Amino acid sequence: MAKTALQFRHNGRDVAVFVDGGANLLTTLRDGVGDMTPKFGCGQGGCGACTVLIDGEAHLACLTLAETAAGRSVETLAGIKDGPNLHPLQRAFMEHFAAQCGYCTPGMLMAAKALLDHNPAPTRDEVVNAISGNICRCTGYDSIINAVLAAASGGRARA
Amino acid sequence: MPVTVKTFATSGEAAAALSSERDARYFGGGTLVMRALNEGDIAVSTIVRATDHALTRLDVTGSRITIGAAVTFARVLAERELSFLHPVAASIGGPAVRNMGTVGGNLFAPAPFGDFTVALLALDATVALQGGYGAREMPIEEFLAGRARMQGGLVLSVAFQRPSSTEAFRYRKIARIRPKGAAVMTIAAHVPSSGGRVLSARIALGAMAATAVRAKGAERALEGRPLDAATIGAAASAVTEGTSPIDDSLASAWYRREVAGVHLRRLLAGEP
Numbered sequence: 001m002a003k004t005a006l007q008f009r010h011n012g013r014d015v016a017v018f019v020d021g022g023a024n025l026l027t028t029l030r031d032g033v034g035d036m037t038p039k040f041g042c043g044q045g046g047c048g049a050c051t052v053l054i055d056g057e058a059h060l061a062c063l064t065l066a067e068t069a070a071g072r073s074v075e076t077l078a079g080i081k082d083g084p085n086l087h088p089l090q091r092a093f094m095e096h097f098a099a100q101c102g103y104c105t106p107g108m109l110m111a112a113k114a115l116l117d118h119n120p121a122p123t124r125d126e127v128v129n130a131i132s133g134n135i136c137r138c139t140g141y142d143s144i145i146n147a148v149l150a151a152a153s154g155g156r157a158r159a
Numbered sequence: 160m161p162v163t164v165k166t167f168a169t170s171g172e173a174a175a176a177l178s179s180e181r182d183a184r185y186f187g188g189g190t191l192v193m194r195a196l197n198e199g200d201i202a203v204s205t206i207v208r209a210t211d212h213a214l215t216r217l218d219v220t221g222s223r224i225t226i227g228a229a230v231t232f233a234r235v236l237a238e239r240e241l242s243f244l245h246p247v248a249a250s251i252g253g254p255a256v257r258n259m260g261t262v263g264g265n266l267f268a269p270a271p272f273g274d275f276t277v278a279l280l281a282l283d284a285t286v287a288l289q290g291g292y293g294a295r296e297m298p299i300e301e302f303l304a305g306r307a308r309m310q311g312g313l314v315l316s317v318a319f320q321r322p323s324s325t326e327a328f329r330y331r332k333i334a335r336i337r338p339k340g341a342a343v344m345t346i347a348a349h350v351p352s353s354g355g356r357v358l359s360a361r362i363a364l365g366a367m368a369a370t371a372v373r374a375k376g377a378e379r380a381l382e383g384r385p386l387d388a389a390t391i392g393a394a395a396s397a398v399t400e401g402t403s404p405i406d407d408s409l410a411s412a413w414y415r416r417e418v419a420g421v422h423l424r425r426l427l428a429g430e431p
Contacts, residue, residue, distance in 0.1 A: 004164070022162035022196050022206060043197035045190050051255055057233070058255040063193040065186060065206075067164060114254065132339035133253015 008069045010035065011079025019066045026050045026061035028069075029076060037077035037106045041135070048134030051107035051114075052076050058114040060133075077106040080113060089113060092151035093144070100138035107134045112148045121152055162196065163205040170289050173209035174313040178291035183207050185313055187229060187264035190256055214263070214315065225318040228263025232275070235262070243321075243328050247278040247347070250332040253339050263314040266299075267306065270405045271342045271366040274332055276303070280363035280371045281347035282328070284319040288312045303370040327351040331426045332365075333418075335409060342366045343410045344419060346426050350381060357381045362394075362423065367402040367415060376400030377423060391427045395420035 003018040010033055017032035029035045029052070038061050041049030050061040053075040080087040089109050092098070099105045108131055115122055115130035122130070127148045128141075136144060164186075167173040177183050183205040186192045195203055214229035219240035226235070232248040235241050236257065241248075251257060251265075251274050265275040266286065279299055286302040288295055290312050299317070302309075322328035329348045334340035345365030351358045360381040362374040376397030384390040404415035425431070 020161040021164045024193055024197065044194050045252070045256055048253060048255065057258045059258055060190075060255045062197060063189040063259060065164070065189055065193060065208075067166070068189075068208075111254065129338055130254055133255050 004067060006066055006070055008071060009073040011075055012073075023066045024062050025052070025059075025064040025066045025069055025074070028066040029061060029074070035076050035078050038110075039103055039106055041103070041107075046135070047104070048107040048111060048131075049104055051110040051134065053110055053114055053117075056114070056117060058111050058133075075110070075113075077109055080109065087113070088154070089116070089148065089151045092147040096143050096147035096150060098139060098144040098147035104134055104136040104138075108136065108144055112144075112151070115148070116152055122149070124149060127152075160199070160201065162203060164208065165205060166208045166210060168210055170209045170211045170214060170313055170315055173207050173211070174289035175291060176205075176207045177313055178310070180205050180207075181310070185209075188231060188259040188261040190252070190260045191264055191268060209313070216316070222321050223318060224321055225316050226262050227316045228261060228314045230262050232257040232260055232262070243325060244275075244278060246330050247275055249338075250274055250330075250334075250345075262317060266302065266314060266317075270369060271344075271407060271409060273371060274342060274345045274365055277345045277363045277365035277371045278328075278330055278347040279317055279319065280373065281330075281349045281361045282319040282322070283349070283361055284317045286317055287315040289315050300373065303372075306370060322349060323351050329426050331422060333422055341409060344404075344415055344422060345371075346419075346422055348423075348426060350386065350427070352386065355385050356383055357386055357390075360394075362398070364398075364402060364419070366410075367399075367404045367419065369403075369405070372402060374398045374400065374402070374419075374423070381427075386427060388428070391424050394427065395424040398423045 006019050007016045015033050019028050029038055038052050039049035041047035043062050045060050045063045052061045055072050089112050111131050111134050127145050184192050184203045186206040186208045214227045216227040218225040232251050235248040265273055284299045285296045286299050332345045333343040347363045349361045360378040362377045363371050365371050377394040380393040380397050398419045399416050404412040406412040
């Protein structure tokens, strides 16, 4: 079956790949672009490990038809640091022990980034809601929620 | 396995493609069809898409509300005029799923999914369908009853009357995980009242049958009566009439039947 040419912006750079009919964006990012930061968890939209931002909004790469990303801006965890400097969310995740096995972390960070980009000072409930589509089987979530709140307040602890 | 993707500029062309190919599925937000493809569902050989802007139309200004099939739950949540539907949209998935999942796609979600459709059934919505021969509207109840046999139609939009007051429309999703979890059951009730009595009642249940269904026994128990403890009790006892709950890892059919009355009572009595 013929492949389809696809172009989109990946972390601020134009990329062009060929995709199979019906290929999802997660496969395209990992196998086509070589960006291994979005993870495959369930392939069913249940775990959030593949969360990426498309035009600034959180999407599940595994359920996104790759062709629908044509001409759009796709942002993954690989693109959130600024040169050698980690993103404030990444630093907060380290400081608050928000990762154990780390498999959910890329999705958690992107879901949290989608929140903070729109709402720089979220409440705890808003953080809980923002990461509600992301499953973590290690941390029990508290350390992740605390990390996002800390990143939101510029590293200062919040009540 | 690769599939054929056909993208059309108009819903008419997409509907024609759907009716001419048996193994074609319409691809909306992706949360159902891509899920099937990822699982290796070989029943899907062609996916059909439409980029028609008419499908994302939202008409919320008058008393009759129209929501295009491709409108996402995130857009419903962003629309202040639809605040009575915000608890419904917010109960679906996490933010990423709400950015992707559409109102039209929800009509096809198998139980225990399809919470928005439960609300639409309580609101007596009509579904606008584009078939091979042209567009037509049908009551959502008829649509759901024929859904399993439906071939080759494309949902364009849903439409319904705005509830007369905020108390008239009530919604509750019972899930084991909060804030995001699939439904043990979903209940939507449209119970407009006048002079302290219920004028008409439409109670819709999710995860209590293969599709969203009405609890007609409970509706009869409410109509024309004041919404007091005795009436609510009678409605709660009759709620399982005509249901055949699903049996899944979230709850057994027996459990769903046992607790349906409890949750309907709490919803109607305004209890937490």
